[in-house]
Amino acid sequence: MVRVRIAPSPTGDPHVGTAYIALLNYLFARQRGGQFILRIEDTDRARFVAASEQMIFDALRWLGLEWDEGPDVGGPYGPYRQSERSEIYRQAVDLLLASGRAYRCFCTPERLEEMRRAQSAAKLPPRYDKTCLRLAPGEIAARQAAGLSWVARLNVPQPGETVFRDELRGEIRFDHANVDDQILLKSDGFPTYHLANVVDDHAMAITDVIRAEEWISSTPKHVLLYQAFGWPAPRFWHMPLLRNSDKSKISKRKNPVSLIYYRQAGYLPQALLNFLGLMGGGMPADLEKFTLAEMVEKFQFERISLGGPVFDLEKLQWLNGVYLRALAPDEFLAQLQATVFSSEILRAIVPLVQERIETLAQFGDLADFFFRDDIAPPPEIWLPKKRTPAETLKITALMLEALEAAEWSHAALEAALRDLAAAQGWTAKEVFMLLRAILTGKTASPPLLESAVVLGRARGLDRIRRFLAREKSRPPA
RNA sequence: GGCGCCAUCGUCUAGCGGCCCAGGACGUCGCCCUCUCAAGGCGAAGAUCGCGGGUUCGAAUCCCGCUGGCGCUACCA
Numbered sequence: 001m002v003r004v005r006i007a008p009s010p011t012g013d014p015h016v017g018t019a020y021i022a023l024l025n026y027l028f029a030r031q032r033g034g035q036f037i038l039r040i041e042d043t044d045r046a047r048f049v050a051a052s053e054q055m056i057f058d059a060l061r062w063l064g065l066e067w068d069e070g071p072d073v074g075g076p077y078g079p080y081r082q083s084e085r086s087e088i089y090r091q092a093v094d095l096l097l098a099s100g101r102a103y104r105c106f107c108t109p110e111r112l113e114e115m116r117r118a119q120s121a122a123k124l125p126p127r128y129d130k131t132c133l134r135l136a137p138g139e140i141a142a143r144q145a146a147g148l149s150w151v152a153r154l155n156v157p158q159p160g161e162t163v164f165r166d167e168l169r170g171e172i173r174f175d176h177a178n179v180d181d182q183i184l185l186k187s188d189g190f191p192t193y194h195l196a197n198v199v200d201d202h203a204m205a206i207t208d209v210i211r212a213e214e215w216i217s218s219t220p221k222h223v224l225l226y227q228a229f230g231w232p233a234p235r236f237w238h239m240p241l242l243r244n245s246d247k248s249k250i251s252k253r254k255n256p257v258s259l260i261y262y263r264q265a266g267y268l269p270q271a272l273l274n275f276l277g278l279m280g281g282g283m284p285a286d287l288e289k290f291t292l293a294e295m296v297e298k299f300q301f302e303r304i305s306l307g308g309p310v311f312d313l314e315k316l317q318w319l320n321g322v323y324l325r326a327l328a329p330d331e332f333l334a335q336l337q338a339t340v341f342s343s344e345i346l347r348a349i350v351p352l353v354q355e356r357i358e359t360l361a362q363f364g365d366l367a368d369f370f371f372r373d374d375i376a377p378p379p380e381i382w383l384p385k386k387r388t389p390a391e392t393l394k395i396t397a398l399m400l401e402a403l404e405a406a407e408w409s410h411a412a413l414e415a416a417l418r419d420l421a422a423a424q425g426w427t428a429k430e431v432f433m434l435l436r437a438i439l440t441g442k443t444a445s446p447p448l449l450e451s452a453v454v455l456g457r458a459r460g461l462d463r464i465r466r467f468l469a470r471e472k473s474r475p476p477a
Numbered sequence: 478g479g480c481g482c483c484a485u486c487g488u489c490u491a492g493c494g495g496c497c498c499a500g501g502a503c504g505u506c507g508c509c510c511u512c513u514c515a516a517g518g519c520g521a522a523g524a525u526c527g528c529g530g531g532u533u534c535g536a537a538u539c540c541c542g543c544u545g546g547c548g549c550u551a552c553c554a
Binding site: 007043045082105109116127149166172173174177179185186187188192212215218243247249279285294306307309310311316321325 | 478479480481482483484487488489490492500501502503505512515516525546548549550551552553554
């Protein structure tokens with residue numbers, strides 16, 4: 001019986017890369033009559049975003065990737081949220097500490113920083129120097145008694161080598177000279193990914209770990225952990241990374257990556273899924289358009305091409321168009337009413353336009369930007385009278401950062417924009433008008449912040465990113 | 478820098494020793510259809526298969542080296 005899992009981290013919007021890996025895991029499980037598990041990897045309390053978990057559930061369900069076990073549906077191997085499994089990790093660490101496969105480390109971040117600087121200056125691989133491994137038992141007890149904070153580190157045998165098999169690439173070997181004594185338990189008592197992932201995969205009887213290629217370098221640490229615990233390791237399948245058009249790992253800077261965005265921008269889940277299925281091969285080459293069920297039937301993992309595929313929005317858009325045109329008119333209408341013309345959106349827009357309207361027919365004139373995709377205002381709209389294009393673009397980039405960090409609410413957006421204006425020596429009016437131009441394409445619109453909230457975070461941020469991309473690539477006039 | 482992974486049209490890919498002076502799709506361009514624009518149909522341009530060595534009667538396909546791209550190099554996942 002095959003058991004696989006997807007283990008997203010609730011640190012923000014659900015990511016298109018998560019959907020890709022989820023799809024692959026789903027296919028693998030369904031093809032083999034196995035189970036597909038959803039586990040929430042919420043051990044990073046610094047980056048934790050409370051609303052994120054629910055958004056992950058919603059986005060994966062929207063795509064139709066149902067899981068057999070998970071935090072919301074339960075299952076025999078729960079709990080499926082790592083923050084609820086602390087005791088399990090603590091016991092696991094005790095085991096490793098007792099057997100000498102892990103050790104307590106009291107080094108301060110400053111010392112570690114210093115050590116890494118020296119190593120990099122000496123052109124050595126950055127690696128913890130095992131200082132605390134040499135601590136006498138009495139010294140360890142004393143430091144603990146003194147209340148010094150500590151972490152648990154994996155004791156990687158030196159010298160040594162770890163060899164493991166990647167099902168798609170064959171044998172991969174790592175000299176231990178390049179494997180760090182990874183932190184397993186953080187000073188806040190939470191495990192790192194490496195520990196939690198191994199402990200949970202074993203506890204949840206995961207047979208095949210299907211994850212992104214970026215994990216290859218840390219797989220030796222995982223294999224060492226399985227050995228330290230005396231557990232059999234699962235099979236590893238590392239999938240190619242989705243890329244931006246410049247071939248770098250897909251990122252929100254260069255590409256929309258939020259599944260919320262794709263849903264709100266009017267992509268059909270079956271089209272997005274189909275497109276993801278095209279990434280990296282796997283399906284018979286003569287097929288371009290196929291359903292999830294057909295993928296379960298025909299997708300072959302052995303056929304996956306290992307070169308990282310560029311996530312080509314234009315092709316996704318074409319495919320989405322194919323799906324949209326194939327809809328029966330009634331279905332098409334239903335889609336429209338479920339998304340861009342939902343009564344929720346309409347209801348939210350009403351208070352923004354009602355007080356500015358003289359005939360109902362003007363609704364479109366006032367609210368057009370909610371229903372348009374490409375807003376491309378000319379410089380006479382967005383360029384403040386007293387500013388240059390260069391400084392305007394610069395503050396727009398800062399604005400994007402500030403808004404990405406802010407909660408998408410009227411108060412938070414307003415605070416972020418006013419702070420930005422003050423910090424950059426712009427008037428609030430200039431900053432607000434700039435954002436108005438980018439979001440609405442006009443100099444006069446319904447109230448900006450209210451409009452931004454209705455437009456939504458995903459589409460709002462996307463408009464700013466697209467604006468920046470467009471203006472940066474525009475040859476200076 | 479170190480380590481690892483990868484390498485066919487701009488992009489997604491087919492090809493797993495002869496069927497390939499490399500096929501399909503997106504995008505681009507042209508023509509047709511047409512009141513317009515799309516869609517659709519037809520067609521074109523587009524890859525010395527990253528480079529250099531081998532192995533072989535024969536290599537895009539196998540091996541080695543180089544180069545390049547990417548990833549990792551955190552008390553993030």
